[in-house]
Amino acid sequence: MSDCLFCQIVAKEIPAEIVYETGRTLAFRDRNPQAPTHVLVIPKQHHRDAAELAGADDGLADDVLKTAHAVAVQEGVAEGGYRVVFNTGPGAGQTVFHVHAHVLGGRGLTWPPG
Ligand code: 5GP
Numbered sequence: 001m002s003d004c005l006f007c008q009i010v011a012k013e014i015p016a017e018i019v020y021e022t023g024r025t026l027a028f029r030d031r032n033p034q035a036p037t038h039v040l041v042i043p044k045q046h047h048r049d050a051a052e053l054a055g056a057d058d059g060l061a062d063d064v065l066k067t068a069h070a071v072a073v074q075e076g077v078a079e080g081g082y083r084v085v086f087n088t089g090p091g092a093g094q095t096v097f098h099v100h101a102h103v104l105g106g107r108g109l110t111w112p113p114g
């Protein structure tokens with residue numbers, strides 16, 4: 001989708017600090033980090049949200065979760081604890097409609113989130 005911000009990052013049309021990449025996923029630092037580690041993990045293929053990704057019947061959601069964990073290990077936050085968040089829909093604060101997992105860590109994370 002040419003008008004999608006994250007598709008443009010996949011296409012390298014706009015820059016991002018990429019930290020991890022697989023054949024079907026890409027991970028890059030959030031431009032407005034909410035924790036010392038704040039990385040966004042996306043499927044390279046466009047799906048609007050986690051609900052749509054869940055319906056992709058080809059293991060893509062699995063790949064996104066595996067990449068999220070690999071990022072946490074690489075960032076050194078896997079042992080201390082980290083959070084994986086899919087804001088899904090405007091009511092949950094989703095602002096970019098290309099599904100992305102936020103991987104947050106490196107500080108104490110309160111529960112419940114706001
Ligand atoms: P959402 O609110 O949809 O769950 O999360 C969107 C996230 O994308 C936000 O945390 C925001 O800071 C991040 N973001 C928005 N535009 C860009 C961008 O152009 N580059 C990067 N690296 N992050 C972005």
Ligand code: ZN
Pocket residue numbers: 001004005006007008045046047097098
């Ligand atoms: Zn997209």
